[in-house]
Amino acid sequence: MFARLFGKKKESTAAEAQEPAVSREEDALENSTKAMAKIRDNMSSIQAKIDMTQKKVDADFEEAKRIRKDNPKDPRINKLLSNIKANRKQLENYSVSLLNQQDMLNTLDNAAFINEMVGIYEETKRALDLALSDSLKKMQDLIDIINERKEDVNEIMSMLTERNEEEDNQDLLDELDAEIAKEDKNKSEAAPLPSVPTTIPTAAPVAQPTANEMDDLDAQLAEL
Template structure:
């Protein structure tokens, strides 16, 4: 009974109106106003035609009545146009408010999700994860170093012994190059001595002198001295 009394005093609580239902209602109202405006436009055209007919019939009183109704319809058309502008303006504002609300809701949801995620992620967990990463990195380095070391027979060789043997080979190669005879040594030429020309006999071919012949002649000349 107390509830009924408070209900009569304060009335029933109003139901929350959603932006979507409001936009639908405004859109329906806008369509209704457009239909009424079209109807008024038709009536204005009809009254204008009647006024022309009465004017041609010399019925001035009836023509004036038609023009008066035409003026009334025009006033209604102007009022309907103003109402449509108000509804369109409200629809634009409501659309903007709807977009703003959805944006704020999305940002709020993102912030809540971030806070929830940060609550589950403790600083100790982060430190532990970083330690695991560093430990894994050190293990990887150790594995790579172990793979780089020689195994089997290669592990028995000493690098110092190999370097000593390499130096000996390089020394032997240098000695062989120094002791090898030079293939481009200049040849020793003895001084040439002019020889007497022997007139060539007719019909006989002159013998061809060789380098050995020249060297022999030079030797004989030197011995004669």
């Protein structure tokens, strides 16, 4: 029984493992049923012998009692008493045989119950194995889908993270921009104005035209 319950698992497909197990269970059930039927027949036979022997004992006892009332010294009394003693001994033997048969029947009943429980265990185990296999397959399919979409998920999460950081820091960015603008304004206001010269530069001397230049000028005027 324990070997069937906790024996080493053989490497085989579910269909290959199921057929021998079912065949063994059917054979065990058939053999157990035949054995119990035979034992019940034996018990019925023994019980019939017990009933018949008990009737003989009762009849002989009543006969011995009747004879003893009439004649206590009648030799038939001892004969009847011997028969009663022998039959009572036979009744004891029959009772022991009947108890032995009952024990065997109880053992087979227990074995049948155990076989039934083993069958239920094996059926349950097969169902659990199938359910586990199906669950693992579905889980693996889900993992494959997640792995296929992992990059998209990471990209979306990255975008959401960057957007949240920018939104969370917007107040500080505004504060930085205001401070920069303020500093630029202060620098612009603090810059010195260009200096005005205090002396007026003297004009350069005007060159006088030469004699040739004057002759040329007179010639041009004459043409006009």
